[in-house]
Amino acid sequence: MNTNVELSNVAGNKVEATPTEAPVLQLTAGHSPGLWTLAWRRLRADWVAMASLAVVGIYFLVLLLSVTGLIAKDWADEVGVNYAPPTFMGAQADSGSGDVGAVEAPPPENPLDPLKDIIRQLRADHTVAHPAPVVANDYGIADPLAKELTEIRAKLALDSAKATIVRKPTLPFGADKWGRDIIKKTIKGSETSIIVGLVSALLATALGTIFAAVSGYFGGWVDDAFNWFYSIFTSVPYLLLILAVAAVLQQKGVLTIVLILGLTGWTGTYRLIRAEYMKHKSREYVMAADAIGASHWRKMFSHIFPNVSHVALVQLSILVVGFIKSEVILSFLGFGVPVGTVSWGSMLNEAQNELILGKWWQLAAASIAMAILVTAFSLFTDALRDALDPKLK
Numbered sequence: 001m002n003t004n005v006e007l008s009n010v011a012g013n014k015v016e017a018t019p020t021e022a023p024v025l026q027l028t029a030g031h032s033p034g035l036w037t038l039a040w041r042r043l044r045a046d047w048v049a050m051a052s053l054a055v056v057g058i059y060f061l062v063l064l065l066s067v068t069g070l071i072a073k074d075w076a077d078e079v080g081v082n083y084a085p086p087t088f089m090g091a092q093a094d095s096g097s098g099d100v101g102a103v104e105a106p107p108p109e110n111p112l113d114p115l116k117d118i119i120r121q122l123r124a125d126h127t128v129a130h131p132a133p134v135v136a137n138d139y140g141i142a143d144p145l146a147k148e149l150t151e152i153r154a155k156l157a158l159d160s161a162k163a164t165i166v167r168k169p170t171l172p173f174g175a176d177k178w179g180r181d182i183i184k185k186t187i188k189g190s191e192t193s194i195i196v197g198l199v200s201a202l203l204a205t206a207l208g209t210i211f212a213a214v215s216g217y218f219g220g221w222v223d224d225a226f227n228w229f230y231s232i233f234t235s236v237p238y239l240l241l242i243l244a245v246a247a248v249l250q251q252k253g254v255l256t257i258v259l260i261l262g263l264t265g266w267t268g269t270y271r272l273i274r275a276e277y278m279k280h281k282s283r284e285y286v287m288a289a290d291a292i293g294a295s296h297w298r299k300m301f302s303h304i305f306p307n308v309s310h311v312a313l314v315q316l317s318i319l320v321v322g323f324i325k326s327e328v329i330l331s332f333l334g335f336g337v338p339v340g341t342v343s344w345g346s347m348l349n350e351a352q353n354e355l356i357l358g359k360w361w362q363l364a365a366a367s368i369a370m371a372i373l374v375t376a377f378s379l380f381t382d383a384l385r386d387a388l389d390p391k392l393k
Contacts (some may be wrong), residue, residue, distance in 0.1 A: 001041070026230045027340075031337055032271055035322070038387075039310075039384075039387040039388050040387075042386070042387035043383060043384070043387050046383050046387075048379055048383065049379070049380055049383030049384070049387075051376075052376040052379040052383070053379070053380050055372065055373070056373070056376050056377055056380060057374035058375075059190065059194065059373050060194070061320050062187060062190065063190060063194050063195070065168055065192055065225055066187055066188060066190070067190045067191060071184075071187060072184040072185075072187040072188045072191075074184070075180060075181065075184035075185050075187070075188040075342070076180060077180065077181075078167065078178055078179035078180060079167065079168060079171070079175070079176035079179060079180070079181055080088070080168045080170070080171045080174075080176050080179040080180075080181065081167045081168070081169055081175070081179055082168055082175070082177055082178070082179055083175065083176070083177055083357070083359045084167075084168060084169060084170055084174060084175035085170050085174050085359075085361065086171065086172065086173055086174045087170045087171065087172050087382065089170070089174075090170065091169035091170050092169065093356040096263035111355075115163050115242055115358060118126055119267075145311065160354075164237075165277075167179055167384075170380065171183075173186075173361060174359075174361035174362070176350065176354070176360075176362055176367075177350075177354065182361055182362055182365045183365065185342055185347065185362075185365075186228055186365045186366060188342050189342045189343045189344045189346070189347050189366065189369075190344065190369060190373075192254060192327075192337060192341060192343035193324050193327050193328065193343050193344045193345070193370070194324065194329045194373070195254070196254060196257050196258055196261070196324070196343075197319075197320045197321070197323040197324035197327065198258070198320055198321065199258050200258045200261035200263070200265065200319070200323040200327075201265075201316050201317075201319035201320040201323055202262075203258065203261075203262030203263070203264075203315070203322070204262045204263075204264075204265040204266040204269065205266070205269050205312055205315055205316045205319060207262065207263070207266040207270075207313070208266035208267070208268070208269025208270040208273060208312075209269060209270075209273055209305075209312050211229075211266065211274075211276035212269065212270045212271075212272075212276075213225055213272050213273070213300045213301065213304070213305065214226065214271070214274070214275060215227070215270075215276055215277075216274040216275070216277025216278040217281050217296065217299070217300050217304070218296075223329035224273075226270075226274075228273070230267055230270055230314065233264065233267050234267050235250070235351075238264070238265075239326075239329070241264050242260050242264050242326060242330065243330075243333070243335065244263065244265070245260045245264060246260050246335040247272055247329060248336070251380075252335070252336065252338040252353060253337070253341075254341065255337060257336055257337070258328060260330070261323045261326055265322070265323065265326075268315060268318075268319075269312065271317070272311050272315065273308055273311055273312060273315075274312055276304075276307075276308040277300070277304060277308065280304045280307055280308065281299075281304065285303060286304060289303050304384070310388035312384045313384070313388070314381065314384060314388065317377065317380065317381040317384060318381055321374050321377045321378055321381065323369075324370070324373070324374060327343065327375065328343070328344050328348065328370060329345065330344035330345060330347075331343050331345020331346045331349060332345045332346075332348050332349050334349070344366045344369065344370050347362055347363075347365070347366040348363060348367070349362035349368050350362060351366065353370060357376060373384050
C-alpha cells in the first residue's frame with residue numbers, strides 16, 4: 001500500500017511531498033557548481049582578497065572618471081605658487097619672486113659726463129625716429145632687440161591679465177615646480193600607467209596564449225620552432241631587453257611602451273599554457289571533438305582553452321602589476337612617455353631634482369599611489385590563483 005502511495009505521489013501533479021521527502025527532491029533538482037562559481041565562493045570567503053578587489057575597483061573607477069574628463073581635467077593649470085607645500089606644512093617663508101615682465105629703468109644720467117649733452121640729443125633723435133620704447137644700455141646705445149622684447153613683454157602682460165586664478169600659497173597635497181596640483185597630477189599619471197599596464201598585459205597574454213596553443217597542440221617541428229623563439233627572448237635579461245627595444249624604436253609615446261612591454265613579456269604565459277595544452281590535447285573530450293570532425297582551431301580554442309583559461313587570467317593579473325612597474329622604470333630612465341604626457345614614472349623623474357631642494361611631496365604622492373595599487377593587485381592575484389586552483393578544496 002505504501003508503494004502505491006509513493007508511485008502516485010511521483011506521478012501526481014498536486015500531491016505535496018512530506019517533510020522527509022523534501023530534501024530528496026531538492027537534491028535531485030540541483031546541480032554541481034562549476035569552476036568559476038567555486039572560485040567566487042572562495043574569493044568571497046577571503047576578506048583580504050575582497051579588500052584588495054575593492055581597492056583595485058576604486059583605482060579603475062578613478063581611471064574611468066579621468067579618461068572621461070570628469071576629474072583631473074585641469075591638472076595642467078598652474079593653481080599654486082612654485083613648489084607650493086602641502087597645507088599641513090603651511091606657506092613658504094621665502095616666496096619672493098619678481099615680476100617677469102618688469103621693464104628696468106634706464107640708468108640715471110651722470111652730471112659729470114662730458115658727453116651727456118650729445119647722448120641726450122642722440123636719445124631724443126632716436127625717440128622721434130623710432131616711437132617704440134627703446135631700452136638703452138649703460139653707454140646710451142639703443143638695444144636692437146628692443147622692439148621684439150617690447151612685444152614679448154606686452155604679450156606676457158596680456159596673458160597675465162587673462163589669468164583669473166590667483167595662485168595659492170599652499171595646496172592640500174602640494175604643487176610641483178610649475179604650480180600644478182600634485183593630487184590631480186597623480187590621478188592623471190595613474191591614467192597613463194594603468195592603461196599601459198592593462199593594454200600591455202592583454203597583448204602579452206594574447207600572444208603567449210596563441211603561441212602556446214599552436215606549439216602545445218601540434219608539437220613536433222612547430223613546437224621546436226616556438227621553443228627556439230622562446231629561448232631567444234629568455235636568454236636576454238628582461239630589463240635589458242626592454243631597454244634595448246626602447247633604444248631601437250627611439251620614438252617615445254604610450255603606444256611605443258605598450259609595444260615594448262607586450263612584445264617582450266609573453267614568455268611566462270607561453271611556458272605555462274603550453275604545458276597545459278600538451279596535457280589536455282590527449283584528453284577524452286578532445287578525442288570526442290576530433291571524432292565528430294571538429295577543426296584544429298575549434299579544438300584549440302573552443303574545447304581546450306576554456307579548461308586552461310584560469311591560467312591565462314592569473315597570468316594577465318600578474319603581468320598588469322609587472323608592466324606598471326616596468327612603465328615607471330622606463331619613464332624614470334627617460335625611455336617612457338614624452339614630455340607632454342604625465343605618468344607615475346615621469347613624476348618620479350621630476351622628483352629626483354626636487355629632492356635636492358627639499359621638495360618631497362611629488363615623490364611621496366607618486367610612490368604611495370603606485371605602492372597601494374601594486375600591493376592590492378598582487379594580493380588579489382595570489383587569492384585568485386588559489387581560488388582557481390582545482391587541487392585546493
